[in-house]
Amino acid sequence: MKKIFAPLIILLFVGVGELKAQASVGYYPWSNLISVSTNTKKAIWLDTRLQTNSLFSSLSIDILPMINLKRGEIVQWYIGGGIRVNPLYRIADSKADLITIDGYSVNFGVRIAPLPQNRRIQLALELNPYVKDKFDSGVLKSHFGVVYVFGKKKESTEIQ
Secondary structure: OHHHHHHHHHHHHHHHHHHHHHOEEEEEOOOOEEEEEOOOOOOEEEEEEEEOOOOHHHOOEEEEEEEEEEEOOOEEEEEEEEEEEEOOHHHOOOOOOOOEEEEEEEEEEEEEOOOOOOOOEEEEEEEEEEEEOOOOOEEEEEEEEEEEEOOOOOOOOOOO
């Protein structure tokens, strides 16, 4: 656990610094996930997801470093993977680790910006194979959500 805790803290601090640049937030309604990502225009970016509609002892956070495979104005393909941690599991089990690792996942996804007048609104589609921490079971998840990318407004080049 201690071997994983230090890199996890470093990733979180790097992610917080990146959030100031160009973050995005998303909601996956059928998966009950809220997502916050760093600058997805970069080659490598970080996505964190918080599970909603759960008991406090079951709340999990996914920490997912992602790599862009192909980026365009309309479509962005990416792959990544990471861990799911549960910092509140000690509520249910006082003998549990300080931060419990629930499992591991791999993500294959695409973000599509379908509106020409506002490319900041995106649709996100993912396949997400997930295995439990002891690799004794797993599930193939799929996610569909809406994402908004924050950033500076582009100045108009038109003469008024």
